Amino acid sequence: MNTETVDTDAGPARITWHPAREARLVLAVSHGAGGGIEARDLHVLAGTLPARGVTVALVEQPWRVAGKKVAPAPKTLDTGWRGVWPALARPGLPVISGGRSAGARVACRTAAELGAHAVLALSFPLHPPGRPERSRAGELLGTGVPTLVVQGGNDPFGRPEEFPAGDFDLVEVPHADHGLAVPRRADLTQEQALDLVGARVAEWTLSLG
Numbered sequence: 001m002n003t004e005t006v007d008t009d010a011g012p013a014r015i016t017w018h019p020a021r022e023a024r025l026v027l028a029v030s031h032g033a034g035g036g037i038e039a040r041d042l043h044v045l046a047g048t049l050p051a052r053g054v055t056v057a058l059v060e061q062p063w064r065v066a067g068k069k070v071a072p073a074p075k076t077l078d079t080g081w082r083g084v085w086p087a088l089a090r091p092g093l094p095v096i097s098g099g100r101s102a103g104a105r106v107a108c109r110t111a112a113e114l115g116a117h118a119v120l121a122l123s124f125p126l127h128p129p130g131r132p133e134r135s136r137a138g139e140l141l142g143t144g145v146p147t148l149v150v151q152g153g154n155d156p157f158g159r160p161e162e163f164p165a166g167d168f169d170l171v172e173v174p175h176a177d178h179g180l181a182v183p184r185r186a187d188l189t190q191e192q193a194l195d196l197v198g199a200r201v202a203e204w205t206l207s208l209g
Helices: 040-052 074-089 102-114 137-141 190-207
Strands: 002-008 011-018 025-030 054-060 095-100 118-122 147-152 169-173
Touching (some): 002 074, 011 040, 011 074, 025 040, 025 102, 025 118, 040 054, 040 190, 074 095, 074 102, 095 102, 102 137, 118 190, 147 190, 169 190
Parallel strands (some): 025 095, 118 147, 147 169
Antiparallel strands (some): 002 011, 011 054
8 A cells, every 4th residue: 555645736635555466447435425435335445456456546636635624526526536647657558447335436426537437436425315306416427437326225315226327327325315224124234235336346347348
């Protein structure tokens, strides 16, 4: 694991690399608006995928690096992501653009222009809680590349059954919320839920060639 700081037009961003010994892909994933790269799903991907030939790059947006508590506007998030892309592509491997929540929206919005190989959308915020009429489905449907959504079964930002039909794959994490946490009464443990995330994402990366 190694960390580097990258200057962007939105300020310095930070990449924490978890390299695969014989990498065939890079998975770049960023955090959401309410947390950082310590999120449970990002942690499990960084621990699982390098052994499967996927280098994982955990990206901290400039606002997090600067110690701010509130995420900036989507346009600024996109600017930060564009700024780190050359460093993500530097190994010369296909790059999967990914993120959780707000980071997933960024990955979807910028995939085509940046030449992403695929998109991984963790806990895609299909709509604000309780506001299904404010759908963000257009961002998800417009990636133009193979896309995988990993969504909690009880995510208030969009349950799996609320997603429209489209050219993407969706993995449901039963009972999980927006942070992919499962309640104690669920018929699977938190560890099992995270194992599911790691296994299904690893399986998907193999399908990408």
